[in-house]
Amino acid sequence: MPRGSGKVNLVDVARQAGVSLATASRVLNGSTRSVGADLRERVRQAAANLDYSPSAPAQAMARGGTDVVGLVVPDISDPYFSTIAASVVRHAEPHGLIITLASTERRFEREAEYVASLRSQQARGVVLVGSRTTNEEQLEALRAELDAYTAAGGRAAAIGQHILPADTVIVENQSGARALAEELVNLGYRRFAVLAGPADLLTARDRLAGFREGLRRHGIEVAGRDVINGEFTRDGGYEAASELLERERAPECVFAVNDVMAVGALSAFRDRGVRLPDELAVAGFDDIASLRDVWPSLTTVRIPLERLGEQALGFLLDEPAERSRTRRFSGEVVVRASTPPVS
Amino acid sequence: MPRGSGKVNLVDVARQAGVSLATASRVLNGSTRSVGADLRERVRQAAANLDYSPSAPAQAMARGGTDVVGLVVPDISDPYFSTIAASVVRHAEPHGLIITLASTERRFEREAEYVASLRSQQARGVVLVGSRTTNEEQLEALRAELDAYTAAGGRAAAIGQHILPADTVIVENQSGARALAEELVNLGYRRFAVLAGPADLLTARDRLAGFREGLRRHGIEVAGRDVINGEFTRDGGYEAASELLERERAPECVFAVNDVMAVGALSAFRDRGVRLPDELAVAGFDDIASLRDVWPSLTTVRIPLERLGEQALGFLLDEPAERSRTRRFSGEVVVRASTPPVS
DNA sequence: AAGCTTCCGGAAAGCGCTTTCCTAGCTTGG
DNA sequence: CCAAGCTAGGAAAGCGCTTTCCGGAAGCTT
Numbered sequence: 001m002p003r004g005s006g007k008v009n010l011v012d013v014a015r016q017a018g019v020s021l022a023t024a025s026r027v028l029n030g031s032t033r034s035v036g037a038d039l040r041e042r043v044r045q046a047a048a049n050l051d052y053s054p055s056a057p058a059q060a061m062a063r064g065g066t067d068v069v070g071l072v073v074p075d076i077s078d079p080y081f082s083t084i085a086a087s088v089v090r091h092a093e094p095h096g097l098i099i100t101l102a103s104t105e106r107r108f109e110r111e112a113e114y115v116a117s118l119r120s121q122q123a124r125g126v127v128l129v130g131s132r133t134t135n136e137e138q139l140e141a142l143r144a145e146l147d148a149y150t151a152a153g154g155r156a157a158a159i160g161q162h163i164l165p166a167d168t169v170i171v172e173n174q175s176g177a178r179a180l181a182e183e184l185v186n187l188g189y190r191r192f193a194v195l196a197g198p199a200d201l202l203t204a205r206d207r208l209a210g211f212r213e214g215l216r217r218h219g220i221e222v223a224g225r226d227v228i229n230g231e232f233t234r235d236g237g238y239e240a241a242s243e244l245l246e247r248e249r250a251p252e253c254v255f256a257v258n259d260v261m262a263v264g265a266l267s268a269f270r271d272r273g274v275r276l277p278d279e280l281a282v283a284g285f286d287d288i289a290s291l292r293d294v295w296p297s298l299t300t301v302r303i304p305l306e307r308l309g310e311q312a313l314g315f316l317l318d319e320p321a322e323r324s325r326t327r328r329f330s331g332e333v334v335v336r337a338s339t340p341p342v343s
Numbered sequence: 344m345p346r347g348s349g350k351v352n353l354v355d356v357a358r359q360a361g362v363s364l365a366t367a368s369r370v371l372n373g374s375t376r377s378v379g380a381d382l383r384e385r386v387r388q389a390a391a392n393l394d395y396s397p398s399a400p401a402q403a404m405a406r407g408g409t410d411v412v413g414l415v416v417p418d419i420s421d422p423y424f425s426t427i428a429a430s431v432v433r434h435a436e437p438h439g440l441i442i443t444l445a446s447t448e449r450r451f452e453r454e455a456e457y458v459a460s461l462r463s464q465q466a467r468g469v470v471l472v473g474s475r476t477t478n479e480e481q482l483e484a485l486r487a488e489l490d491a492y493t494a495a496g497g498r499a500a501a502i503g504q505h506i507l508p509a510d511t512v513i514v515e516n517q518s519g520a521r522a523l524a525e526e527l528v529n530l531g532y533r534r535f536a537v538l539a540g541p542a543d544l545l546t547a548r549d550r551l552a553g554f555r556e557g558l559r560r561h562g563i564e565v566a567g568r569d570v571i572n573g574e575f576t577r578d579g580g581y582e583a584a585s586e587l588l589e590r591e592r593a594p595e596c597v598f599a600v601n602d603v604m605a606v607g608a609l610s611a612f613r614d615r616g617v618r619l620p621d622e623l624a625v626a627g628f629d630d631i632a633s634l635r636d637v638w639p640s641l642t643t644v645r646i647p648l649e650r651l652g653e654q655a656l657g658f659l660l661d662e663p664a665e666r667s668r669t670r671r672f673s674g675e676v677v678v679r680a681s682t683p684p685v686s
Numbered sequence: 687a688a689g690c691t692t693c694c695g696g697a698a699a700g701c702g703c704t705t706t707c708c709t710a711g712c713t714t715g716g
Numbered sequence: 717c718c719a720a721g722c723t724a725g726g727a728a729a730g731c732g733c734t735t736t737c738c739g740g741a742a743g744c745t746t
Contacts, residue, residue, distance in 0.1 A: 019695075022695070033735095034693080035695085057399075057465055061401055066400065076425055086420035100411075116396065289420075290422055290633065290634070352702055353703065365726060376723095405705080
C-alpha cells in the first residue's frame with residue numbers, strides 16, 4: 001500500500017480515477033444505479049491504490065442513519081449477560097451491524113442515559129437486557145427516553161420483562177420455576193428455602209412466585225422467613241446462604257433464583273462444612289454453560305440463552321410493527337447431581 | 344416534553360432561542376468562547392424544550408473524530424475476556440468513551456477486518472485483547488491494518504503479547520507458570536502432564552515453556568507425550584483431559600494452561616471416576632472469579648484482570664509516545680484445594 | 687431518418703455541526 | 717475626547733458523503 005497519508009477521501013479517489021465524485025460514490029456503495037464497467041474498474045483501482053476508507057460519520061449523515069446497535073446489560077462480566085451478549089454480537093455481524101456495549105453495573109438509572117446517547121449517535125436500535133426493577137421513577141425515565149428514541153426512528157428491543165415500550169423477548173420465569181418446584185417435590189424434598197435475589201427485581205420475583213406456586217400444588221408452603229433476599233450475584237448467593245445457615249431449622253433443599261447465586265451458595269455451604277449434596281440439596285436457574293463444571297453439578301432450569309439475543313436482533317431487523325411484539329421462551333428443568341432423590 | 348417530532352437540530356434550537364447557530368453551538372458544547380449569561384440561558388431552555396439531541400455523526404464530522412473505542416476480543420462469552428471487557432467498559436465510561444464490541448469467535452483473521460471498520464468509523468482507539476497466533480500471514484495483515492489506522496490518527500493498544508505495533512499490556516505468563524511449577528514441586532508432586540492449549544497460541548506456549556522451566560530447575564522434565572494440545576476452551580480442556588486418561592501411566596498433577604480448560608478437565612476426570620483432588624491434582628492459570636466456586640477449588644496463577652483493561656485504556660488516553668510502550672503485570676500463585684500437599 | 691426512450695456521467699444541494707473570521711458595540715487609557 | 721483594545725454575536729466555510737436533478741449520447745421504433 002502506497003502512502004495514503006491517512007487522509008484519503010472520496011474526492012481523491014474520484015480525481016485519481018478521473019471521474020466525478022458522484023460516480024465514485026455510486027461505484028463504491030454498490031448503488032442502485034449502474035455504472036459503466038470500465039469506470040467501475042477505474043474507481044475500484046483508485047480506491048484500492050489509495051487505501052481508501054469511507055468516513056462512517058459522513059455516510060451516517062448523508063444517509064441519515066447508522067448501522068450501530070446499542071447493547072445495554074447490567075454487568076458484562078456476569079456469565080448470564082456475557083452469554084447473551086455473545087449471541088447478540090454473533091448474530092449482528094452477518095447483518096453488518098456494529099455493536100456498542102454498555103454495562104450499567106446494575107445501576108439501572110443509567111439505562112436511560114445510554115438510550116439517550118444512542119439516540120444522539122443515530123443508532124439503528126437498542127437491545128436492553130436484564131430485569132427491570134419496580135422503581136416507577138426509573139421506569140418512567142427509561143420509558144420516556146425510549147419513546148423519544150423510537151420517535152426519532154430508532155428501534156428498541158428488550159430481553160426480560162414486557163414493561164417497556166419495546167419488542168420484548170420473554171423468559172418464562174414463572175412456569176420454569178413452577179416446573180422446577182414440582183420436580184423437586186417429586187424427588188422427595190419437602191422443606192425448602194429460597195435465595196431470592198433483590199426484592200424489587202421482576203425476574204427474581206417471578207421465579208420466586210412460580211416456585212411457590214409449584215410447591216403449593218403439592219400443599220407445601222415456604223415461610224417468609226425461609227426466603228432470603230440479597231444481591232443477584234455470586235457474592236449475594238454466598239451471603240444469603242451463609243445467613244440461611246444461622247437459622248435453627250435447616251431446609252432440605254435450597255432454591256437459588258439464578259445459577260450464579262447458586263454456585264455462591266454452594267461455596268458458602270461447603271465453607272461451613274455442609275456435605276453436598278447429601279446433607280443439603282441446591283437448585284438454580286438459567287443453566288449457565290460456564291458454570292456446568294461445579295460440583296455437585298447444578299439442577300437448574302435451562303434457558304435458551306443463545307436464542308435470546310438472536311430473537312431480539314430479529315425484532316430490530318424486522319419491519320416495525322404497529323404494537324410491540326413479544327416472543328416467549330420457556331425453560332426446561334435439568335436435574336443433576338445437586339438434588340439427589342431423597343431416599 | 345413537547346412534540347420534538349423526532350427531528351430537532353441545532354438550527355431549530357437557535358431559532359427558538361432567537362440566536363444564531365454559532366451561539367447555540369457555543370453554549371451547548373461548553374466551548375472556550377464565552378457567551379452572555381442571558382443568551383446562554385435562553386439556548387439552554389430552548390434545547391430542553393425541544394428535547395434536543397445533538398447528532399453524533401455530525402459532530403464527529405465537524406470535529407474530525409469520535410469518542411468511540413473499539414474492543415476486540417476472541418470470545419466475549421469466555422469469562423476471561425468478559426472480565427477484561429468489563430474492566431474496559433468500566434474505565435471508559437468516566438472518560439465519555441463509547442465502547443464498540445467485536446467478538447471474533449477465535450477467528451483471528453477477523454481482527455484485521457474490525458480494525459479496518461474502526462478506521463472507517465473514525466474511532467479514537469482500539470483495544471485488541473487476546474493471544475496472537477504465530478501465523479505470520481495473519482499477523483502481517485493485522486499489522487498493516489493497524490499501521491493504516493494509526494497513520495489515520497487512531498490509537499491502538501493490545502493486551503497479550505507485544506508483537507503488534509501498539510502499546511501493549513503484557514501478562515507475565517512465563518514467570519507465572521514457572522512459579523506455579525516450583526510451588527507444585529514444593530508440594531511434593533513429581534509426575535506432571537500439561538493440557539497445553541493450541542500449539543500456535545503464544546500465551547499457551549509461554550505458559551507451557553515457563554512451567555517446564557520451573558520444573559527443570561528441580562530436575563523434572565515433562566515428556567512430549569504428556570503435553571496435550573487442544574482448544575483454549577472448557578471443552579478443549581475436557582477433551583484433552585479425557586485423552587490423558589487413556590494413557591497407561593497417569594500423572595500426579597495436571598497443569599491446564601488456563602482456568603477454563605482446568606474446570607473442563609475437572610469434569611472430565613470426575614466423569615471417569617477419578618477421585619479429586621487426592622487421586623489427581625489439577626492446577627490452572629488466570630484465577631477467573633466466576634470459576635472460584637468449583638470443587639476442588641483451583642490452584643492457579645492470579646492475573647489482575649481488572650487492571651488490564653484499565654491500563655490499556657490508559658495507553659489510549661495518554662499522549663502518543665514515540666515508540667510503543669509496554670506495561671507488564673505479573674501473576675501470583677494461589678494454592679487451593681485442587682493441589683493438596685503430597686503426603 | 688426523426689422522434690422516443692434509455693442509459694450513464696456530472697454538477698450541486700444538502701445532512702447537522704464546529705469554528706474561523708468579521709464586525710458592531712463597549713470599555714479604557716492617555 | 718478619541719484611538720486602541722476587548723468582548724460577544726453572527727455569517728459562512730467547511731467536514732465527506734449520498735442523491736436528486738440535468739443533459740448528452742446512444743439505442744429503438746416506425
